[in-house]
Amino acid sequence: xxxxxxxxxxxxxxxxxxxxxxxxxxxxxxxxxxxxxxxxxxxxxxxxxxxxxxxxxxxxxxxxxxxxxxxxxxxxxxxxxxxxxxxxxxxxxxxxxxxxxxxxxxxxxxxxxxxxxxxxxxxxxxxxxxxxxxxxxxxxxxxxxxxxxxxxxxxxxxxxxxxxxxxxxxxxxxxxxxxxxxxxxxxxxxxxxxxxxxxxxxxxxxxxxxxxxxxxxxxxxxxxxxxxxxxxxxxxxxxxxxxxxxxxxxxxxxxxxxxxxxxxxxxxxxxxxxxxxxxxxxxxxxxxxxxxxxxxxxxxxxxxxxxxxxxxxxxxxxxxxxxxxxxxxxxxxxxxxxxxxxxxxxxxxxxxxxxxxxxxxxxxxxxxxxxxxxxxxxxxxxxxxxxxxxxxxxxxxxxxxxxxxxxxxxxxxxxxxxxxxxx
Ligand SMILES: Cc1cc2nc3c(=O)[nH]c(=O)nc-3n(C[C@H](O)[C@H](O)[C@H](O)COP(=O)(O)OP(=O)(O)OC[C@H]3O[C@@H](n4cnc5c(N)ncnc54)[C@H](O)[C@@H]3O)c2cc1C
Ligand SMILES: NC(=O)c1ccc[n+]([C@@H]2O[C@H](COP(=O)([O-])OP(=O)(O)OC[C@H]3O[C@@H](n4cnc5c(N)ncnc54)[C@H](OP(=O)(O)O)[C@@H]3O)[C@@H](O)[C@H]2O)c1
Numbered sequence: 001x002x003x004x005x006x007x008x009x010x011x012x013x014x015x016x017x018x019x020x021x022x023x024x025x026x027x028x029x030x031x032x033x034x035x036x037x038x039x040x041x042x043x044x045x046x047x048x049x050x051x052x053x054x055x056x057x058x059x060x061x062x063x064x065x066x067x068x069x070x071x072x073x074x075x076x077x078x079x080x081x082x083x084x085x086x087x088x089x090x091x092x093x094x095x096x097x098x099x100x101x102x103x104x105x106x107x108x109x110x111x112x113x114x115x116x117x118x119x120x121x122x123x124x125x126x127x128x129x130x131x132x133x134x135x136x137x138x139x140x141x142x143x144x145x146x147x148x149x150x151x152x153x154x155x156x157x158x159x160x161x162x163x164x165x166x167x168x169x170x171x172x173x174x175x176x177x178x179x180x181x182x183x184x185x186x187x188x189x190x191x192x193x194x195x196x197x198x199x200x201x202x203x204x205x206x207x208x209x210x211x212x213x214x215x216x217x218x219x220x221x222x223x224x225x226x227x228x229x230x231x232x233x234x235x236x237x238x239x240x241x242x243x244x245x246x247x248x249x250x251x252x253x254x255x256x257x258x259x260x261x262x263x264x265x266x267x268x269x270x271x272x273x274x275x276x277x278x279x280x281x282x283x284x285x286x287x288x289x290x291x292x293x294x295x296x297x298x299x300x301x302x303x304x305x306x307x308x309x310x311x312x313x314x315x316x317x318x319x320x321x322x323x324x325x326x327x328x329x330x331x332x333x334x335x336x337x338x339x340x341x342x343x344x345x346x347x348x349x350x351x352x353x354x355x356x357x358x359x360x361x362x363x364x365x366x367x368x369x370x371x372x373x374x375x376x377x378x379x380x381x382x383x384x385x386x387x388x389x390x391x392x393x394x395x396x397x398x399x400x401x402x403x404x405x406x407x408x409x410x411x412x413x414x415x416x417x418x419x420x421x422x423x
Contacts, residue, residue, distance in 0.1 A: 016133070016144040023047045024151035024372075024397055025132050027121070029056045029112040032377030033155035034101060035079040035390035038108040042081060043398030048147065049110060050134055052117035056110075057101045059159055060094060063181035067209050068094040070383075071201065071293045073236045077383040080391055082107055090236075116145070121152055122348040123371050130372065151372040151397055154347065158288075158358070158378055159339035165197075168314035173333065175318065180206060180336040186213030192331040194218070195320055197312065199225045199273070201290060203336035204297040210334075211297075211305045218328060219301075222311035225273055226280040226291035227298055228257060229264045237293060241281055254279025265294070271301050272308035285362075288380040341378065349373065367392050 024040065026033045029051035040047050055061050069091045070077050077092070078084045082104055088096055105111075113136070121132040130152040134145050162179045170177065180202040186209045196207045199221045210217040228237050237257070244253040257280060269275065276283055280291040300306040311323040321327050341357025352359055352369030359366030363379040367389045374393045379385030 016146050018146045018148065021048045021147050021149040023149070023401070024153050024374075025050060025130070025147050025149040026153040026155050027118045027132070028155035028157060028377075029053075029105075029110075029114075030059055030155065030157050030377070031057060031079060031101060031383055032157065032386040032390065033112075033153075034105055034108075034110055035387050036153055036155060036376050036393055037110045038079065038081055038104065039390050039394030040397065041108045041110070043394050043401065045394070045398055045401045047153075048149075049112035050116040050118055050132070050147070051112040051114050054114045056105050056112060057098060059157065060098050060101070064094055065180070065183050065206065065209065066094070066185045067205065069295075070097060071230060071295070072238045072382060072384075076238060078387075079104055079383070080387050118156075118346050120346050120348060123152075123373070128371075149372075151374065153374045153376060153393060154343060154353075154378075155376045156342055158341055158380065160342035160357075161340050162335075163338045163340055164335060165337055167312055170315045170333075172317055173315040173320075175330065176332040178332075178334055180334060181339075183334055186210040186215050189213060189215040189332060191215065193329060194332045194334060195220065195309075195328065195330045196334045196336055198336035198338065199292070200336060200338060201292055202338075203334075204292050205295065206334055206336055207306045208295070208297040208300055211300045217305075218307040218309045218330070220310070220312060220322075221272060221274075221308055222323075223274075224276040226275055226283065227265065227268055227273060227294050228261050228280060228291050230293040230295055232257075232260045232264060245281070250282050250285070251279060254281050257281070265298060268298065271298075272310070273301070284380065288358075290380075364388070368396060 023046035026036055026047055026049045029049050033049055034056060037047055037049055053062065071091065073090050074084050074088055074092055084092065084100055115138055116134040116136045119133045119135055121130055124131050129148045129150055132147040132149065132152065134147065136143050136145055162181050164179060183206055189210055190213050193216045194210050196203050196210070196217050197220045199219055203219055207217040207219045230237060232240055241253060241257060244256060278286065283289050284291065297306060301308055309322055309326070309328065313321045313323050318329060319327050320330055343353050343357035344355060347353060352373055352375070354360045358378050359375050363381060363385060366375060366378060368374055376389040376393055377386040379389060
């Protein structure tokens with residue numbers, strides 16, 4: 001209790017509304033935050049979820065295109081403690097996934113504090129609490145709230161912000177330029193010459209969508225890329241890779257995956273898609289670079305519906321000049337140049353997270369830091385990695401919580417007016 005009074009002494013304390021949270025604060029109401037909240041609920045631990053958007057799963061609801069489906073089979077994408085409905089297809093659509101997340105939040109009574117963007121979080125060594133500052137804005141109001149908590153769970157995602165590279169001359173281009181996160185459908189690009197920059201899963205799927213809407217896409221492949229079929233011999237490639245990795249070293253798994261891909265897809269090099277020298281699983285582990293799981297773009301590349309072009313030198317009015325000197329007339333540009341974590345912009349901590357906004361320790365060790373700090377969903381293993389983090393975190397906090405419940409209850413009574421929780 002003494003430590004809490006020391007916090008009250010701080011003159012900053014009365015400058016904004018201050019809320020003492022009985023339990024952990026979870027930053028982010030995407031799949032990772034929801035999974036952790038559900039597991040904490042199961043452990044009987046109260047929590048508060050802070051979300052900058054006005055809805056759960058804002059990446060899925062607001063920043064993805066219409067044709068998106070999960071690219072891993074549903075068994076690898078469901079969150080802990082509530083499976084997908086049985087009638088879901090093997091690869092659920094974006095709408096089905098969002099519906100599932102909505103019912104997941106409802107089922108576990110997870111009610112995030114929406115429009116609450118975390119601006120900073122730091123550990124106060126004197127009090128032993130985390131101080132999490134948020135700006136809460138609605139259309140007409142803006143207020144600052146500080147949450148004080150013993151445990152801080154970072155669930156802001158690997159894809160919190162768009163990567164928008166700078167290109168020479170882009171301001172003179174004159175046509176429409178959007179990032180993949182703003183792209184919804186190829187409908188508005190019908191008949192247009194579109195340059196898609198980036199050949200990850202987004203770039204490939206958007207090029208396919210553009211092609212299907214009778215646009216004329218060219219895709220920029222500036223380096224190399226692993227393209228694998230989404231399925232091999234009737235089994236999902238991901239599932240097959242997981243199975244092989246149980247018995248074989250990663251280099252041999254990669255060799256087999258590449259052999260099978262070659263048998264199914266043929267050589268991709270002759271279409272301008274050079275494979276990296278490191279195998280797909282090893283590259284994913286080393287650099288987090290996801291292989292493309294092909295759902296039809298490759299056929300369009302082979303048939304000339306999607307043109308593969310090398311890196312960009314500069315843009316000019318209505319044109320792009322490529323590194324090989326070729327000039328293309330283009331109407332629009334879609335930047336499928338990826339995403340990044342935003343953790344370094346708000347978390348004042350240097351031991352657990354590295355400068356790129358990912359935990360320094362790779363999976364499966366990157367979920368727990370010091371002083372009650374946790375990370376969920378930074379495993380570079382998609383939704384299945386997030387689920388595994390969430391269960392570990394809830395168990396870890398649950399153990400302490402159960403051991404200390406009596407003391408915490410006393411503390412809760414003492415500072416009743418300032419405490420909130422969703423318990
Ligand atoms: C187009 C696309 C398709 C994908 N498809 C798949 C797939 O099929 N399978 C798969 O396993 N993975 C897929 N992924 C990876 C994807 O990141 C995960 O599926 C999943 O969304 C990760 O959940 P998350 O909760 O960790 O992050 P997010 O879904 O990004 O959620 C993080 C939440 O934190 C909030 N937030 C961020 N900063 C703050 C802040 N400062 N204060 C408050 N709130 C904040 C955000 O608004 C967001 O709601 C895909 C990613 C993209 C971009
Ligand atoms: N259906 C699905 O489930 C689905 C769909 C889309 C995305 N996703 C997931 O979402 C995450 C993000 O995927 P993403 O495709 O958006 O991003 P990404 O995998 O990070 O790919 C970004 C691409 O942009 C290129 N790039 C970056 N800067 C560039 C520049 N200046 N000039 C030219 N090219 C540039 C990169 O090339 P280099 O490789 O040379 O850096 C890379 O090809 C991944 O985990 C992915 O699997 C899933």
